[in-house]
Amino acid sequence: MSNVVPSLLRVMGRGLRRRCPHCGVGHVFNGYLTIEDTCPHCQESFEGIRTDDAAPWATILLLGHIMAPIVMIAIKSDISTLPLTIIMAVLALVLALGILPLMKGLFVGLNWRFNIRDGKPVLD
Numbered sequence: 116m117s118n119v120v121p122s123l124l125r126v127m128g129r130g131l132r133r134r135c136p137h138c139g140v141g142h143v144f145n146g147y148l149t150i151e152d153t154c155p156h157c158q159e160s161f162e163g164i165r166t167d168d169a170a171p172w173a174t175i176l177l178l179g180h181i182m183a184p185i186v187m188i189a190i191k192s193d194i195s196t197l198p199l200t201i202i203m204a205v206l207a208l209v210l211a212l213g214i215l216p217l218m219k220g221l222f223v224g225l226n227w228r229f230n231i232r233d234g235k236p237v238l239d
Contacts, residue, residue, distance in 0.1 A: 123228060130224025131217050135159055143223050148216060150223060161223065163232030170219035177218070178211055 121129070126136045135141040141156030153160050185206070189199055230237045 120228065126224045126228040127221060130221040133216060133220040136224040136227040143220055144216065148219055159227075161227065164223055164226045165234060166219050166222040166226065167234065169222045170215060173218040173222070174211055174215045177214055178207060181210060182207055 121136065121139075125139075129136050129139045130143070132139075133143050135143060135154040135157060137159040138154060138157035141151075141154035141159075143151060143154075143161065145151045150161050150164060152162060182203070186203055189203065192199070194202075226232075
């Protein structure tokens with residue numbers, strides 16, 4: 116494969132699509148959040164790439180900005196408290212479960228792009 120490193124924006128886009136940051140074809144995850152050892156398409160190694168708390172942190176940050184206006188609008192509605200609470204909790208859970216893999220893919224791509232392995236930059 117080519118040794119050309121893709122641009123930062125391209126790597127971020129590939130990460131959000133949960134694709135290999137190098138080739139953009141292979142999947143980064145084996146399952147919901149388990150990172151593959153290597154790309155199934157180009158064999159790029161993902162060994163040592165960890166996202167730790169970055170993906171959940173970004174998910175919570177984004178989810179808060181999505182849910183806040185929805186909750187503010189819903190509070191003004193005529194829906195009683197219990198159904199409104201259940202609806203908001205389910206919506207927040209579904210959104211969090213949907214956003215988390217996207218954020219983890221993004222941070223896997225960023226760690227790959229900046230050659231960060233096991234939480235530390237690797238100098239070549």
